[in-house]
Amino acid sequence: MTVDPSLAELSDTLFSIAVALYSVAVVAFSAQLAFGRRPARQLVSAGGGAPAEAPAPPARTDRWGLAGLAVTAVGAVVHAGVLVTRGMAADRLPWGNMYEFATAVVLVGVVVYLLLAVRVPAVRDIGAFVLAPVVIALVATGLFLYTETGPLVAALRSSWLAVHVSTAILGFGIFFVSGIASVLYLLRLRSDARGAEAEGSFLSRLPNAVTLDRVAHRTAVFGFPIWTFAVIAGAIWAESAWGRYWGWDPKETWAFIAWVVYAGYLHARTTAGWRGRPAAWVNVVGLGVMVFNLLYVNMVSTGLHSYGGLD
Amino acid sequence: MTTTAPPRPAAAPQPPARPSLGARAWGLWLRWWRRLTAMRTAIILLFLLALAAIPGSLLPQRSLNQNAVRQYFADHPTLAPVLDRLYAFDVFSSPWFAAVYLLLFVSLIGCVVPRLGEHVRALRAAPPPAPRRLQRLPDSAELATPLPGPAALDVVEEELRVRRFRVVRRSGAEPTPPGPAASGDELSAEKGFWKETGNLLFHLSLVALLLGLAGGKLWGYEGSILVTEGQGFCNSFQQYDTHSSGALVDGSDLTPLCIDLEDFRAEYEEDLTAASYTADIRYGGPGEEGEATTIGVNDPLRVDGDRVYVTGHGYAPRFTVTLPDGTAFTDVSAPFLPSDQTTMSSEGALKLPDLGAGVEDQLALEGFFAPTGLMQGGVLTSIDPRPLNPEVAILAYQGYLGLDSGLPQSVYSLDRSQIERGRLSEVGRANLAVGETLTLPDGTAVTFTGVDQFAALQFSHDPGQVWVLGAAIALLVGLLALLLLRRERFFARVGPAPDGGGTVLSVGSLTRGGGESATSFAELTGRLQAALDERAPTPSAPPSGGAAPEPEVPPRDR
Ligand code: HEM
Numbered sequence: 104m105t106v107d108p109s110l111a112e113l114s115d116t117l118f119s120i121a122v123a124l125y126s127v128a129v130v131a132f133s134a135q136l137a138f139g140r141r142p143a144r145q146l147v148s149a150g151g152g153a154p155a156e157a158p159a160p161p162a163r164t165d166r167w168g169l170a171g172l173a174v175t176a177v178g179a180v181v182h183a184g185v186l187v188t189r190g191m192a193a194d195r196l197p198w199g200n201m202y203e204f205a206t207a208v209v210l211v212g213v214v215v216y217l218l219l220a221v222r223v224p225a226v227r228d229i230g231a232f233v234l235a236p237v238v239i240a241l242v243a244t245g246l247f248l249y250t251e252t253g254p255l256v257a258a259l260r261s262s263w264l265a266v267h268v269s270t271a272i273l274g275f276g277i278f279f280v281s282g283i284a285s286v287l288y289l290l291r292l293r294s295d296a297r298g299a300e301a302e303g304s305f306l307s308r309l310p311n312a313v314t315l316d317r318v319a320h321r322t323a324v325f326g327f328p329i330w331t332f333a334v335i336a337g338a339i340w341a342e343s344a345w346g347r348y349w350g351w352d353p354k355e356t357w358a359f360i361a362w363v364v365y366a367g368y369l370h371a372r373t374t375a376g377w378r379g380r381p382a383a384w385v386n387v388v389g390l391g392v393m394v395f396n397l398l399y400v401n402m403v404s405t406g407l408h409s410y411g412g413l414d
Numbered sequence: 415m416t417t418t419a420p421p422r423p424a425a426a427p428q429p430p431a432r433p434s435l436g437a438r439a440w441g442l443w444l445r446w447w448r449r450l451t452a453m454r455t456a457i458i459l460l461f462l463l464a465l466a467a468i469p470g471s472l473l474p475q476r477s478l479n480q481n482a483v484r485q486y487f488a489d490h491p492t493l494a495p496v497l498d499r500l501y502a503f504d505v506f507s508s509p510w511f512a513a514v515y516l517l518l519f520v521s522l523i524g525c526v527v528p529r530l531g532e533h534v535r536a537l538r539a540a541p542p543p544a545p546r547r548l549q550r551l552p553d554s555a556e557l558a559t560p561l562p563g564p565a566a567l568d569v570v571e572e573e574l575r576v577r578r579f580r581v582v583r584r585s586g587a588e589p590t591p592p593g594p595a596a597s598g599d600e601l602s603a604e605k606g607f608w609k610e611t612g613n614l615l616f617h618l619s620l621v622a623l624l625l626g627l628a629g630g631k632l633w634g635y636e637g638s639i640l641v642t643e644g645q646g647f648c649n650s651f652q653q654y655d656t657h658s659s660g661a662l663v664d665g666s667d668l669t670p671l672c673i674d675l676e677d678f679r680a681e682y683e684e685d686l687t688a689a690s691y692t693a694d695i696r697y698g699g700p701g702e703e704g705e706a707t708t709i710g711v712n713d714p715l716r717v718d719g720d721r722v723y724v725t726g727h728g729y730a731p732r733f734t735v736t737l738p739d740g741t742a743f744t745d746v747s748a749p750f751l752p753s754d755q756t757t758m759s760s761e762g763a764l765k766l767p768d769l770g771a772g773v774e775d776q777l778a779l780e781g782f783f784a785p786t787g788l789m790q791g792g793v794l795t796s797i798d799p800r801p802l803n804p805e806v807a808i809l810a811y812q813g814y815l816g817l818d819s820g821l822p823q824s825v826y827s828l829d830r831s832q833i834e835r836g837r838l839s840e841v842g843r844a845n846l847a848v849g850e851t852l853t854l855p856d857g858t859a860v861t862f863t864g865v866d867q868f869a870a871l872q873f874s875h876d877p878g879q880v881w882v883l884g885a886a887i888a889l890l891v892g893l894l895a896l897l898l899l900r901r902e903r904f905f906a907r908v909g910p911a912p913d914g915g916g917t918v919l920s921v922g923s924l925t926r927g928g929g930e931s932a933t934s935f936a937e938l939t940g941r942l943q944a945a946l947d948e949r950a951p952t953p954s955a956p957p958s959g960g961a962a963p964e965p966e967v968p969p970r971d972r
Contacts, residue, residue, distance in 0.1 A: 254689070327893070327897065328897060332890060343713065344711060351478065353471040359467060360468065363463050364460075366460055370460065371457055373453075377454070392464075
């Protein structure tokens with residue numbers, strides 16, 4: 104099996120283009136926030152009925168938002184191209200090392216955001232806050248995790264790679280958006296608490312707290328069974344590749360920790376005394392655990408999973 | 415979760431005298447039990463479980479890597495023993511880790527079992543009566559129809575039954591037996607029991623999973639062995655290089671299975687990434703001819719619930735030793751352990767303790783093996799994992815090996831203490847390519863004749879595994895039902911139309927889970943109105959009222 108160098112190079116070029124497009128989208132979304140005039144403040148009743156979303160903002164700012172969305176969508180297509188060309192270059196699924204895994208996770212995050220933005224118009228307003236972490240994550244991925252296109256080590260050559268890693272990427276990408284929504288929810292609550300003083304700040308232009316909380320919860324509810332499945336598929340694969348379905352390898356341990364934290368979030372979200380702020384913090388911790396699992400376990404610890412592709 | 419409290423004995427109303435010790439103990443127990451099975455406790459225990467797992471990933475664990483633990487002890491001589499006393503190197507089998515998950519599971523059982531009973535009762539019981547003010551429900555509407563009240567409810571009931579609701583009709587607060595014949599001015603309907611069924615299935619599957627895990631640990635065992643091509647082993651703890659077994663495993667009745675390794679192949683990509691390992695083996699009961707098969711990475715042998723894996727490979731250099739009197743030991747070999755997986759340069763020792771009658775000195779070769787050797791500045795290195803140009807760099811020793819000294823020693827290296835004490839001394843050294851010979855001072859000739867491959871094989875027996883898989887699948891099914899389905903209650907009440915002609919139906923619904931409820935409610939009321947209009951002798955007014963915004967999930971109590 105040989106690696107096609109021109110395709111591999113194309114993949115790297117597309118990566119840069121995707122980052123550039125996402126950066127443009129951040130600018131557009133920021134412009135939307137900066138020039139947008141918020142209609143009268145809405146009060147958010149604690150835990151009660153959701154106030155109806157504000158009517159559509161003035162057309163001019165909406166145009167910035169739509170431009171941001173369009174650029175993001177083009178960016179996502181290019182971003183998908185990064186993975187497709189890499190996969191073609193090495194003639195395999197393009198998630199065999201950390202660089203590819205992280206790139207794919209971020210893509211899922213972007214796509215989830217786009218889908219949400221289409222379905223829930225209020226979510227468009229969080230574009231800047233989703234795309235800025237996306238750009239940061241991609242730049243960090245490119246700088247610190249970059250790996251040459253290459254073949255897979257023997258243990259990774261299994262159809263379970265497709266099942267386990269794809270679902271892990273999907274779950275991670277969804278949790279990424281969920282975690283951002285919870286962070287914004289917490290920021291929004293703070294801005295609400297400051298009242299008139301925060302008027303006109305970026306944060307006061309976010310969707311209302313109830314909407315953010317609901318987006319965080321819905322996405323986590325969607326991501327949790329997928330993550331559960333990814334862990335189970337990983338165990339099935341480990342059984343055939345390593346001789347045991349569960350061995351508390353560091354990666355497995357952190358996948359378990361993340362699972363438990365997200366189960367805690369889903370519980371917290373429906374338990375008196377934990378709803379709202381504390382539950383949102385749990386979700387943020389969950390995302391922290393996912394990122395830690397990706398970075399620390401691949402780069403620092405040694406285990407069966409540490410074929411992250413870094414030398 | 416508003417209705418989960420287990421049936422509690424009524425608290426004694428202000429006892430006249432001090433309650434008996436038994437009653438007080440019971441009261442205390444109840445209080446603690448309720449606290450333990452409360453949702454809040456479950457959340458705390460979940461976090462404790464997550465926290466408790468962390469040291470297991472940050473510190474080396476005996477179950478994963480004994481050497482790393484030993485290294486940690488060497489690096490932190492004062493800290494390590496303290497940590498060890500806290501089970502920090504055996505986190506996942508430590509009493510405190512067990513305490514956390516056992517408490518969590520007790521809490522879970524205490525939480526879920528009462529719900530199970532309640533769910534079974536709810537399955538048989540009629541849907542609850544309609545609340546007094548339907549317009550206060552999260553979704554509500556009013557439907558006008560010229561039909562008389564009972565006929566209008568008949569239509570609604572029919573439509574709901576088609577949608578798999580369970581329906582009951584009541585007049586006022588009096589329940590009447592369900593059925594189209596019954597009439598009444600009120601209707602309650604309910605569906606979505608699968609959501610709660612999923613919830614219970616999910617939580618109970620967690621318990622089943624834990625039991626399967628524990629069973630596998632107690633009755634399971636594992637053995638590892640290096641097998642050179644042409645050799646084999648039988649499943650017994652005496653034969654394994656290392657093994658581990660559960661507390662309830664009796665070493666004498668392991669599955670009778672023997673494995674012979676006939677051929678082993680390792681394939682590499684151009685950049686020397688290992689592409690595949692395949693082992694041709696023959697397996698069967700002791701003394702049987704056996705069946706031939708091929709196993710490899712990701713592709714173990716599975717027989718009767720037991721599994722045999724290829725976990726690694728390496729080289730066993732072959733030597734022929736000819737003593738001065740002409741006695742020859744032909745093609746003796748020993749596995750050399752790879753010290754570098756990318757080039758497969760390996761280290762090991764070949765020990766020949768018994769060279770025949772009259773030969774007092776024992777002989778040993780220790781050294782370095784390179785599958786593709788290259789001399790660099792007088793030092794042999796390997797530049798390729800494939801055996802393209804096998805070479806060895808060996809030291810030959812004669813004397814006493816100390817094998818029967820009573821102390822265990824590694825088969826991959828010599829006992830240094832015998833060398834230090836002068837009982838074993840170096841008598842020659844050489845770098846040899848295949849076919850070359852090192853002649854020792856006493857005339858003994860050591861010829862490097864070639865190389866065999868060995869496979870690292872692992873035999874695993876885990877009777878809990880299938881059980882765990884079943885529990886995991888049930889868990890996932892339950893989770894999907896729990897998270898994706900919705901539970902819906904629908905109520906309707908008839909009232910006279912304000913203008914006197916016909917009926918106004920107040921309808922309302924309460925939904926849990928499954929996303930936006932307003933749209934599906936609007937759709938349902940639309941269908942109801944259409945059905946009512948169809949039956950009506952004359953067209954009627956469109957529905958009034960509207961869907962209120964979707965409610966948040968009501969908080970659970972406790
Ligand atoms: C092993 C630990 C546990 C895990 C992983 C777990 C996981 C979950 C998950 C993922 C949900 C779905 C949440 C949702 O509805 O959005 C859930 C729901 C629930 N859990 Fe647990 N749970 C555990 C232990 C417990 C315990 C100890 C209790 C009782 C105190 C409990 C009671 C419940 C209840 C009542 C629901 C409600 C479902 C509903 O109707 O909304 N769970 N659990």
